[in-house]
Amino acid sequence: MRYRTATLAFVAVVVFLCTTERLNPQTQADWDWTNKKFDSVLDALMPMQKDGGLYVSDRANKDLYTSTPEYWFMIGVERTEKQSGSRPYLTAHVRVAQPVSIYDQLMTIHRENPSIQDTVLEKSVGFQSFDLTEMTCPAIKVQIEKLKSLPVQLPDMNLDYIILHPVIHAFYINGTDGDVRLSLTDSRHTLVRWARQTREALDACGRAR
Numbered sequence: 001m002r003y004r005t006a007t008l009a010f011v012a013v014v015v016f017l018c019t020t021e022r023l024n025p026q027t028q029a030d031w032d033w034t035n036k037k038f039d040s041v042l043d044a045l046m047p048m049q050k051d052g053g054l055y056v057s058d059r060a061n062k063d064l065y066t067s068t069p070e071y072w073f074m075i076g077v078e079r080t081e082k083q084s085g086s087r088p089y090l091t092a093h094v095r096v097a098q099p100v101s102i103y104d105q106l107m108t109i110h111r112e113n114p115s116i117q118d119t120v121l122e123k124s125v126g127f128q129s130f131d132l133t134e135m136t137c138p139a140i141k142v143q144i145e146k147l148k149s150l151p152v153q154l155p156d157m158n159l160d161y162i163i164l165h166p167v168i169h170a171f172y173i174n175g176t177d178g179d180v181r182l183s184l185t186d187s188r189h190t191l192v193r194w195a196r197q198t199r200e201a202l203d204a205c206g207r208a209r
């Protein structure tokens with residue numbers, strides 16, 4: 001799914017919200033079903049890992065409040081048949097739930113069709129996506145270089161404060177000498193700040209296409 005006009009996006013939101021309003025109040029069974037399916041659908045549509053390549057992925061979703069659309073990007077060097085025999089170049093892949101969050105879409109899909117099969121469930125979820133290369137979006141290389149120079153900062157082990165209902169950033173970094181997986185909730189963390197800057201840069205490239 002590519003960028004669409006504001007009119008189409010507005011119509012999609014109106015249709016989705018109108019459909020939601022026609023449904024009866026949510027039940028505990030609806031919540032249980034959605035909670036059960038959410039993680040697997042999220043992993044399928046916004047995967048943290050892939051086969052081959054050197055890359056970093058970031059997936060962001062807000063704790064408790066499901067109205068915030070989930071966002072995901074993966075940037076790095078891809079090892080594909082298309083790049084075989086040529087200098088590997090940097091690419092970026094971006095996805096954001098649309099018109100509302102994946103969680104809220106799953107809830108509505110289930111309540112409209114409780115017997116929906118898992119094989120068609122993922123295809124029923126809407127999201128916006130676009131792909132970039134360093135040739136069309138030089139910011140990709142800039143952000144990769146910034147990532148290389150970030151100081152190592154482990155999650156805070158102090159008990160000075162508690163972050164209530166944060167945006168959860170899940171990261172996976174696959175390098176030549178190992179890989180790292182971590183989840184961060186502090187918006188002040190250097191890696192989270194880098195991810196937010198990267199999202200802004202990639203979104204700007206996507207709008208300019």
